[in-house]
Amino acid sequence: MMIFSDSDGSRSITLGLVISVLILAGCGSSDETSPEEQSNNVAPNVRSNSEPPVPETKTPAAERAKPDQSEVWSQLVMQFEAQLAADELEAAADSLAAIKEVSGDNVPPEAAQATQLEQFESELNSKQKIASHRVREQQLDSGRELMDLGKFDEAIQKIESALARSPTDEQRKLAGQFKREIEYRRKTQRTLGALRKLLGSEIRGEVQSAQLQLRKEPDTAMPLLIEWVQRGGEPRLVKNALETMRRIKRPALALPAMLAVLSRVEQQANWDDAVAAITGAASPGIGPELLTLAAGSEVPQQRTAALAALAEVPDPPSDTLLKVLPDIFRDGPELVAALHAAYKGLVVHAQFDLPALRGIEATLNATQRQQLAELPARLTALIEQAPNDEVAQAAKTLAIATRQMAGEPLRGVRVVSAGAESEAGKKEAVLDGVWNAIELETMWYHPIATPGTIILDLGEERTVVGVRVWNFNQPGGVHRGWKDVDVYVSNIKSELTPSSSGIIPPAPGVADPQDYSTVIPVGFVRGRYVKLKSQSVWRRDSHMGLSEIQVLGF
The missing domain is CATH 1.20.58 (Methane Monooxygenase Hydroxylase; Chain G, domain 1)
Incomplete structure (x- = not known):
């Protein structure tokens, strides 16, 4: 409560203060405040008149904003090292400049920092x-x-x-x-x-x-x-x-x-x-692009040309078979080329076991799964329609490659060389087509002191799936036949690593027997030359030999 003095000067000053308070009060809310509200609105930290005021300590704004120098240095160093490791050299240069400015020009860095x-x-x-x-x-x-x-x-x-x-x-x-x-x-x-x-x-x-x-x-x-x-x-x-x-x-x-x-429709004449x-170039580089063109073109002749080229290049993609399945199931002009392209992709990527999807990396959709399941029936139908035409031959090749059909004896095979031969048992006798005779001139044999090896030339690079062998059929001398044998397939005659091995049972030693041949499987190996090498015979004697050999493949 304000106490007014009786003096005129004091009264004037006090009145002025009261007027000022009233004016200020008029500038506030017009609502009256009850004593209870006034009591509630009193700030809890208001001191009584009897308590001395506590001076407030304030930190200068510049001092409060200044970060810790060592922390900033560490952060910038980590940033610089990460940028340098990532070869972000421009950003690293900016970070290094920022590091130099951390301490300021007037405060040189510590010795360790200077070294860093x-x-x-x-x-x-x-x-x-x-x-x-x-x-x-x-x-x-x-x-x-x-x-x-x-x-x-x-x-x-x-x-x-x-x-x-x-x-x-x-x-x-x-x-x-x-x-x-x-x-x-x-x-x-x-x-x-x-x-x-x-x-x-x-x-x-x-x-x-x-x-x-x-x-x-x-x-x-x-x-x-x-x-x-x-x-x-x-x-x-x-x-x-x-x-x-x-x-x-x-x-x-x-x-x-x-x-x-090939991609330009206006150049169809070429x-x-x-x-x-492309075939003559015989070089990798455009296999994926050819498959994309074949799968995406709406012009049958263009698809045919792209597939024909794809069948010849050395780098068909691994999903070639899947992408050409629609063309295989369509009786269009591109059918033969599609069969050849599918075969080439299958051979390059060793996708012979289709039921197991071995070698197929792509994820199959429902249509592709159905077409793969129906492929054997489709190939059989194509073969039966016209067994000797180009479509049937291409379908047969694909059927053999996918193990739906057994490999057939390759034609045009000839003997290149043999380790030795006898006067009456020439090396060429293994290819004379006679396996059921007992006459020595129908068999190849030689003294056992010379290693038993023979090399066959297929005429060109072919896919070999097996070798059928009829053992030495001399009456009383079937023990002279080969037992353990290694098979080599390569484009060179001196291949050192066998492609397959097997055991050849003894022959019956009688004329006109039932077929006693043995097939030594070979895992779809490409090559021009096939070498057979004997590791043992059934019982050592003066001679060793074979009656007949057929190379199976396509």
């Missing part, structure tokens, strides 16, 4: 040099690739960019070689460009002359040929250019250009030429 900074700078500088060297190498590689594609101006730009980044002496030397090569190719290309008309000529002699000159300068000729095979209105030029590209043997450049011809060129 020097180490960080050294590591960053080393990685920056490596990265810069790598960039120069990439630019020079790009320059070489552009040069090989005939894009000389772009190649020069890449080379000059590498030269501007402080190259090594070796890189500078290589860049100079590229620039000189580009100038040489520019001049040569102007001369070779005039051969386009000859290459598209109807006169074979002019074509051969152009091809000869182009093949003398293969690096310069390839960009021109890539350009010429894109000319849809000049099929003769495209055909001869494709042939020339194949003969130059630059598959990394040629195969994409050949594939591009699809067969592209398939022939």
Whole structure:
């Protein structure tokens, strides 16, 4: 409660204070407050008049905001090391600059921190040099690739960019070689460009002359040929250019250009030429792209061409069989090519055991599972429709490869060599077709002192699934027949690792017996030569031999 003084001066001052309080009260809420509410609104920390005031201690704002220097240092160091390990060199450089600023210019870092900074700078500088060297190498590689594609101006730009980044002496030397090569190719290309008309000529002699000159300068000729095979209105030029590209043997450049011809509908006249060129190149590189084209094209002739090429390349994808199943179940022009492509993919990826899906990496959908289940019946139906036509032969090959049919004796097999032979028992007797006779001249035999080996030539690379053997059928001498035998299949005659092994039971030793042959299975091995090597006979005697051999496969 305010006490007013009787003096005029004191009264004036007090009145002024009261008026001020009233004015301030009028600026607040107009609602009256009860004594109970006033009591409730009193702040709990309001001191009585008898208690002395406690001075409030305040921390300066700048001091409160300043972080712990060692903690910031540690965080930045961890950030820098992570960025450096991830080869994020620009970010690492920024982090290193931030580390240097932590202590400020007026407070030098501690000795340990100074040592750490020097180490960080050294590591960053080393990685920056490596990265810069790598960039120069990439630019020079790009320059070489552009040069090989005939894009000389772009190649020069890449080379000059590498030269501007402080190259090594070796890189500078290589860049100079590229620039000189580009100038040489520019001049040569102007001369070779005039051969386009000859290459598209109807006169074979002019074509051969152009091809000869182009093949003398293969690096310069390839960009021109890539350009010429894109000319849809000049099929003769495209055909001869494709042939020339194949003969130059630059598959990394040629195969994409050949594939591009197959991909363009307007170049249908040259699809067969592209398939022939791809087949002749015999190099990997476009197997997946061919399968994509075959599966995605809506033009039957284009699918047929892509499948025909896919059946010849060495790199069909592992899902080739699955992707061509729709074509196998469709009686269209692409059927034969689809069967051949499926077989090629199956052989390359050893997918012979279809029920177990061995070698098939893709996840099958319901349609593919159903088609695989129905494949044996489909192949059987194709074989029975016309046993001797191309479709039936392709279906039979696939059926044998998938173990739905037994392998058939290969034709055209001949004896290359044998360890030894007798005058009356020549090595060729094992291929005379006679296995049920007892006359020695129908069998191959030789003195036991010489190892029992014989090498057969299949004429070309084939898939061997087994070897059928009839043992030595001499009456009273069946113990001279082979017992343990190793089978080798390879494209060379001196293969050292056997593909299979087996035991050949003794022959009956009588004329016209029931078939007593034994099949030694071979796991679908590709090769041209088959070698049989005896490890033992049933009982050692003066001689050893065999009656007949058949190689089974396709």
